[in-house]
Every structure is written in structure tokens, then in C-alpha cells.
């Protein structure tokens with residue numbers, strides 16, 4: 001009997017260690033890990049540079065408190081701002097903290113300019129922004145909010161792709177629109193660049209803020225540092241988390257100068273957020289994944305992966321409905337519930353994870369080898385071949 005509460009539906013498998021794209025189970029089997037902690041381990045398991053960063057920093061200093069200067073955090077914030085639209089950063093420990101802090105930054109901005117009633121956040125119905133109270137009511141999902149009332153006020157919703165409803169839901173109290181640039185849990189749904197540009201225009205016209213949640217799709221996962229980059233759109237606020245720590249818990253809110261004016265001493269804080277150990281790891285991840293060559297390689301690997309997955313789709317049009325996503329955030333949509341398929345992949349030593357809309361999510365490390373992609377393609381083909 002387990003003393004862990006039953007909030008997860010865990011697979012009956014555990015692991016002893018990992019190396020790059022591979023995991024080794026306690027019963028001595030080798031798995032190709034294309035979950036990578038749900039897009040968290042950007043550089044795979046036990047990357048030598050991350051191991052040495054942790055080893056070095058852990059001998060010097062772990063935690064001091066934000067009552068003091070933290071040079072490692074200064075450095076990471078500077079790198080993030082140099083690479084992106086942002087002027088300022090607040091560090092957190094997780095994605096939900098980062099999305100909630102984003103809502104706080106948006107509200108605080110309007111408060112600071114004398115418009116405290118502009119405080120409502122418009123989100124996509126059944127999106128995913130994390131599991132804290134505010135974040136579940138931001139998602140508006142029935143499943144996630146059930147039993148957790150009273151409802152946290154201040155969130156409005158529109159249906160994915162319903163532009164009329166989006167426009168109609170904006171009112172004088174709307175502070176911001178918050179969406180995932182690529183909906184991860186919701187089924188790897190990419191918001192097209194033209195949509196992002198129209199969204200920016202709409203926000204400018206209505207004088208509201210644009211928050212793009214890049215907790216899952218950001219930090220090189222899409223093949224660009226941010227998934228919105230190619231659209232040339234500049235959001236006001238961007239929460240990140242998953243990939244930036246390479247497996248170490250880090251969250252962050254990136255923001256422009258305008259909205260940062262609302263943030264004054266005492267307005268927000270976190271005990272653990274931005275500690276020297278986390279920041280050292282973040283710096284090492286950032287140095288590797290923000291490199292142009294690295295990003296180019298992610299794009300090349302992505303092209304190769306999509307090409308081969310589409311070949312499988314053409315061969316098995318009755319099993320696979322769609323291949324979607326961007327970079328190495330990939331979804332295989334089946335006609336049927338994907339659980340059996342995922343189990344069969346696992347039996348053949350390939351780990352994947354589901355998302356909404358019958359999607360099998362494929363999240364390899366960003367430094368995955370072509371040869372490892374080939375192995376996964378073979379396994380996926382094989383499972384299709386015997387799938388009814």
C-alpha cells in the first residue's frame with residue numbers, strides 16, 4: 001500500500017537512472033524517453049554540463065533569500081532579456097507560480113496607472129495554466145475545477161478558434177488576454193502566426209495586455225527560443241518554466257518595461273524563487289539552448305521527425321488522424337483513445353505521454369540524436385502495423 005495520495009494515475013514502472021534520451025528502469029530495462037519529464041529535461045538526463053554545474057554550485061551556496069543580491073539570478077535575467085522582448089524578470093519555482101505571477105503583474109500594472117477595475121483576464125476555455133486555485137479557474141476546465149469552489153473570480157473564457165466570441169468577451173474591465181502559444185495539455189494546438197498578430201493588434205486597439213504562456217512550448221522547445229518569435233509579435237508578459245531548469249524546478253515571468261512599472265518592493269515575492277542553485281542551473285541551460293546553432297539543430301531534427309511521422313500517417317490513414325505541433329513538441333492524433341497505443345509503445349521501450357483530443361505527445365530531449373528518432377519511428381511504425 002502506498003502512502004502517496006491518489007492524485008496521479010501512475011504507470012507501474014520506476015527508474016534507477018537516466019542518460020541523455022534514455023531511462024533505465026529498476027527492473028533493468030532500457031527505455032527511450034520521449035516524455036522527458038513533460039518537456040522539462042531539455043538536455044536529456046544527466047547532461048554532463050548540468051551535473052558539473054550542480055556539483056560546483058552545491059559546494060558553494062544553495063539558498064540565501066531574496067533579501068540579498070543574487071548574482072547568478074542577475075546573470076540569468078540579463079541573458080533572458082538580451083535574448084527576448086523582455087526588460088525584467090521575476091523568478092519562481094514552477095509553471096503555475098509563473099502564470100499566476102503573470103496575472104498579478106498585469107493587474108498590478110493597471111492598478112498602478114489608476115485603473116484598478118481593469119483586472120479581468122480572458123483565457124481560452126479548457127486551456128492549461130497550472131493547478132493552483134487561480135490557475136485552474138483560469139483554464140475554466142470542468143474537470144480541473146470540480147470540487148474546488150468557491151470559484152476564483154476574475155477570469156473570462158472564449159472558445160479556441162472562436163474569434164467572434166473572443167472579441168465579444170472583451171469589456172472595459174479586461175486587463176489581459178492570456179493564452180498558450182501552443183496549447184500543450186489541450187492537444188498540441190498551435191496558434192498560427194497570423195492569429196498571434198491579430199491578437200496583438202486587438203490588444204493594442206483595446207489597450208489591454210497580451211500574456212503568452214510559454215511554460216511548455218518556450219525555451220527552444222518549438223525550435224525558436226519562443227514559439228511566438230516568428231510571428232514578430234511582442235507580448236507584454238511571458239511565463240516560462242518547464243524547459244529552463246533542464247529538470248531543476250525553475251519558473252519565471254518575463255515582462256516589458258511598461259508593465260514592470262507596477263512592480264514595486266513588497267508587491268510580489270517567493271522564498272525559494274531565484275535561489276543560487278536554481279539560477280546556476282538555469283544559466284547553464286540558457287547558454288546551451290539559446291545558441292543559434294543549437295536552435296538550428298532543433299529545427300532540423302523537427303523537420304526530420306515530422307517528415308517520418310507523416311510517412312507513417314500516410315501508410316496508416318485509418319489509425320493516425322493528424323501529426324501536429326512545432327519543433328520537438330509533437331502530437332500524434334489518433335482516431336481512437338491513445339492509451340492502448342501508448343502502452344504498446346511502452347512495451348517496445350518507447351515512453352510517450354497523452355494529451356487531450358486523442359493525442360500522443362512526443363517530447364524528446366532537444367539534443368536528441370537522429371539515430372534515436374529513427375528508433376522511435378521504427379517502434380511507432382511497428383505498433384501501427386499491429387494496431388486494430
Ligand SMILES: *Cc1c(COP(=O)(O)O)cnc(C)c1O
Nearest residue numbers: 094095096128129130184215216
Ligand atoms: C505545465 C504547464 C503549466 C504549469 O506548470 P507547473 O510547473 O506544473 O505548475 C502552466 N502552463 C502550461 C502551458 C503548462 O504546460
